[in-house]
Amino acid sequence: MDKTFMECHGYTYQSPLGKGMFGKVVTAHSSQMRKLVAVKIIDLRKVDSSYKQKFLLHEKKIVKSLKHPNIIRTYEIFESKIGTVYMVMENCSKGDLEKLIVARGPLTEQLSCRLFTQLCMAIQYLHEKNVAHRDLKCENLLLDSKLNLKVCDFGLSKSITYTDGQMVLSKTYCGTSTYAPPELLKSCPYNPKVSDVWSMGVVLYKMLYASMPFSSTNVTKMIKMQMKHELNFPNDPLVSSEAKTLMHCLLHPVVEERITISQILESPWVLNQTKPEACAEASTSTANSGQANIPDEKAEECQQMPCDMSDAEEGPSTASPI
CATH class of the missing domain: 3.30.200.20 (Phosphorylase Kinase; domain 1)
Structure with missing residues (x-):
């Protein structure tokens, strides 16, 4: 320098x-x-x-x-x-999301939803421009003075191309393993847009629990854990069933069944958390109040929202690897 x-x-x-x-x-x-x-x-x-x-x-x-x-x-x-x-x-004066979680521990559902919705809007914008980030993680999500989320570090990003109307799958295996989906960890040609969605699911889990959904120094073991599609939801803090359902859909090991960003924005958790009454209640409550009556049960298998990849712009490609 x-x-x-x-x-x-x-x-x-x-x-x-x-x-x-x-x-x-x-x-x-x-x-x-x-x-x-x-x-x-x-x-x-x-x-x-x-x-x-x-x-x-x-x-x-x-x-x-x-x-x-x-x-x-x-x-x-x-x-x-x-x-x-x-x-x-x-310049973002509040540092990155990882540091915020380390300092505060698990974030409230309202704050998590606000930040996660901003992340969705940013990634939706990128995907509409046919750009995949490919290294989404809490360290690459910065916070400005008003705690607004800003996606940064496009060093591993990719411009997506199409051949005969089908996406050319990515064959560069990059990013951070604990945020990477099973198709990438298995070194399969992958749709980087759908890979971004998985990483977003890891980010949401980290915000709500201050821990990782799949953490292992052995990649083979981590892939097996991912493919089982059995997320461990700790009893503390209490997290709503709607949030758990959404995380199940985000962290779906089957590419064709992973939720799309447009579906995320229409999910019950996002819609409920962004209602005016929900925001008013959150402003007068402590971090986990208002959730005491929510049963801490395993999230049902995406019953309230579809997890198919019917959105052509975000869906998986059936093209042969190039």
Whole structure:
């Protein structure tokens, strides 16, 4: 990182934010925008050529085209002569969702639903643009000063293409294993849009329980756990049956039966949690009040909502792997 070079472009270094697989992120003050921004810095001398060609060029192209209130905005990208890329982005003062969960423990259903709905809207926007994120996890979901969710890090994202009307399946097996669906962990060609939906299910489970639905250092064992479609719902905290049903549909091991984003937004849990009376009740109650009379039973198998993939835009492809 060259602080003088950054200053020449109008950005004064402030402090480090974090490190990733291919670079680091710092905060800087923008003299032009008169506010703090986040700057992702990638030293191309320290990454292999395949990353440059396959991921970095793609990420730079995608982030410039994205404009959504729940997706981190990229203001500018510039590069030094020695091969350091600077990606100037919106700064989120509340950190990431993972840190929020570590600090607070399980989130209330109302807050979880608000954040999850924002995640749905962001991913629906991406999928409509035929972009799959492919690395959705709590660490890649940032929070602004008003606790609005912002999807970030498009380093592993993919532009989806079609041949003869059928999606070209992805054969790049990337992301974080504990957030990955069984079809990806089994190294099968997969529909990355449907894979994103599974990862969203893991995020929702993490918000509500502050733990992972499938956690194992042995990937083979984790796949077996996923394929059983038997989620463990702890007794504490109490979580509504509607939320459990939704998680069952999100974390369905059969690709053709996994719920779509449009169906998520019409699910009983999302609709009930976003009713005005539900919001009013939540504002005057403690984290888990109002749920004491909800039986802590295993969620029924998606009885109140369809889990088929009838939405053509989000559905699985029957195309042969290419």
